[in-house]
Amino acid sequence: MGDNNNEKGLRRGLTHYGDRGFSLFLRKSFAKSMGYSERDLNRPVIGIANTASGFNNCHRSVPELVQAVKRGVMYAGGLPVEFPTISLGEPYLNPTSMLFRNLMAMDTEEMIRAQPMDAVVLIGGCDKTVPAQLMAAASVNLPAISLVVGPMLTGSWRGERLGACTDCRRQWGRYRAGDLDEQQIEEVESELSTTAGTCMVMGTASTMALMTETLGMMLAGGATVPAVHADRLRIAESTGERAVEIIDKPFCPADIMTPYAFSNAFRILFAVGGSTNALIHMTAVAGRLGIKVDMDALDRMGRETPVLVDLKPSGENYMEDLHKAGGLISILRELSPLLHLDCKTVTGRTLGEEIDSASAWPQDIVRGINAPLKAEGGIAVLKGNLAPDSAIIKQSAATPELLVHEGRAVVFDSLDDLADRIDDPNLDVREDDILVLRNAGPKGAPGMPESGYIPIPKKLAAAGVKDMVRISDARMSGTAFGTIVLHICPEASVGGPLSWVQDGDLIRLDVPGRHLELLVEEEVLKERRLAWKAPAFPVGSNRGYLRLHLEHVEQANHGCDLDFLKPAPLGGTTPK
16 A cells, blocks of 8 residues: 555655655654664664553563564664554453454554565464464565464462363363362462463464464474573574565565465374364465365365374373474474475475474374374364355364264254353253254354353263263364364354254264264255244444454355455465
8 A cells, every 4th residue: 555665664655745755754753753863764674563462361471572573683683663463362352352363464464564664573372363463464475474472381280280271171161060169160270371371282372383383484493482481582582583584585475375385284283183273264364365275175184194292182281391392393203294395484494494404302292103192183074964065073182982973953042042051950951962052153153252162061061971062153262172063164144054953953973974964854954944034133233343244254164254355366275
C-alpha cells in the first residue's frame, strides 16, 4: 500500500503527505525525538513484533527477549524498532483464542506492511501467536525470522513431576472422579505452571515451534530451549543479528516455505505425536502462499512416519528432556531418509547441512526410526458419511482398544448443552457409547474452541472409566489425550452430516481403515437433511470482527483462514 518500498530503512513506505521530501523530513524529525542520531537513521530497520501482554503468562519473558534481539540487531549494524501486536493468551480469551488467530494475523501483516522495516523478527509462543505470525509473514513476504519464547520447566507435586497441560487434564479428571479433594487439586494448581514459557508437553506451542524450525523460519536449535535458560537469550541475540544479514538476500518467506519445506514440517508433526491444532495452522500458513494441503497425501505420510519422541501426551517425558537430548536435530537425524534435505533455511544452510553440522550423543528420548515409540504417525485422517470431507484423530494419544469401535450416539447440541447435561446422574449413557458434540466448529461455536476433549460423564468417571470414543467438529488441545475424533468437515452448523445424528444412532469408528460411519439408512438421513435448519448466529454477530469471521471463515480442512486473505492456488500442493 505504501510507496517507495524498494527503499531501505526510514525511507521505506513514506507516509502520504503529497511531498516525499517533507514526508522523510517529518519522519526523521519525529524519530530524532526518540533520541536517535543521524547515523542511527541511516541504518537498516529491523522490526521486532512484541507480543508481551498481562493476559499472556506464556510471554512473560518477551521483554527480555526483545532486549536481546535488539543487541543482536545493533551488533550487526541495524536499527531495532519494536512494535506491539495482538497477543493471544490461550486461557484468557473468550470464547476461544482460535477465534482471534486470523485477527492477529491481519494485525501483524498490516503493521509490517505499514511501518518502515527491512526485515522483521516475530516473537511468539502461546500457540496461536506463531501461526498468526507465519501467516502474516507469508502474506507480506518481507524477510522474516521467527523466535519463540520456549517451553516452561516442569513442576512437582508430592514427588510427582507435573507439566501443563497434559497433567492439568489428568489431575482434573482425578478430581472429577473423587480421587483428589479440594486441597489437593489446589496444590496441583500451583505446581502445573511454574515458570515463564509455553506448555512443556507436545501441545500446540511445542509442535508449532518444532515445525517452524523444520520449515526453516527459525535458527537451528531455537525450538526447544526452555524459556528461562540463558541460551534462550543467546538465541534471541543471534536472531537479531541474522535478521540484518537476510535483508539483501533471497530469504523472504516464499523462498523458505516451499511445498517441500511444508512436507518436512508435516513429517515432524507425525514423528513427534504433535498437536492436531498444528494441522489446521500449517494448512493456513501454506494457504497464504497458494499451497494446498492434500489430506489424502497427508494420511499416507502418517502411515509411513513412526512416532519417535517419548513425550507427553503420547509418551512420558517433557520438552526440557527433548532439549537435553539434542532438540529437533535429534529427530531430524533419524528422519533423514524421509526428508527433503536440500530445503533452504533462514540460516543460509540447507536442512541437511544443519543436521550434518550438529553433534549427537546417546539419549533415550528420541527413538531410532527402526525402534519407534509407535509404528504410525500421531494423526490419522478419517472419512466416511459422517465426515465426507475429512476428520482427524490423534491416534498416538488414544486407547488402542477403542480405535475400532461401534457404539450408540449420545448427542450434545452445543457447548451449553454439554455443560448442562454431561454430569447429570440421569443421563442415558454407557461406557461403550460414543459422545457426540456438534455446533462447535469454526462457525458454530464460533471459533472452533478446544472442546473436543469432552469430559467423561461424572457417573462413569466415578466408576473408573478413563476413556470413551468422543466425536465433534471442535478442536482439542495438543496436550490432551483420549480416543477423540475432531475437525469433522463440514461442520454441523453449515449442514454437515454431524447435524443429522440423533441419540441412539449407531456410529462405527475404524481408525486402521480410516472410516467414520453413521450406521443409519440413507433414506432416513435424507429426511433428516431436508428437515435441518441452520442455528441462529450468536449475539453480537451483526458487527465487527465476529461478523467478518462468520461470513468468511473456511472449514478446518482448509485451515480456518478467512477466504479473502488467501491467494489463488499458485504454489502447488503439499506434502510431497
